[in-house]
Amino acid sequence: MRDVLKTLSYGTLHFTVGFGVTYALTGEVAIAAGVALIEPAVNTVVFYFHEKAWARWPARIMKPLDFRGPAHSA
Known part of the structure; x- marks a missing residue:
């Protein structure tokens, strides 16, 4: 349910x-409405599946990055 609400918020x-x-x-309301309805609708669906794909990505592949520099490395 959280993914659906997040997707609707994003949309x-x-x-x-x-x-x-x-x-x-x-400066055209009709053109703006058409573009605003079509493009975000497609991107919202793509975003939903993008989130699902990232949720399946194994955490071990995404190792934490250490932005403190080499002096602080383990």
Whole structure:
């Protein structure tokens, strides 16, 4: 359920940004609405499966990175 809620939240943000940017560039509500409906809808579905794929990625492959530099390495 958390993944679904996160996906819906992302979709809402993406729609808002898509509409705002397209409207700012074109000044056309109809074009902005069309772009904002189609592009984020596709990306929202892709994002959901992207999250599922990352959730399956073995943790052992993603070793923690030490950003403190070589002086602090073990």
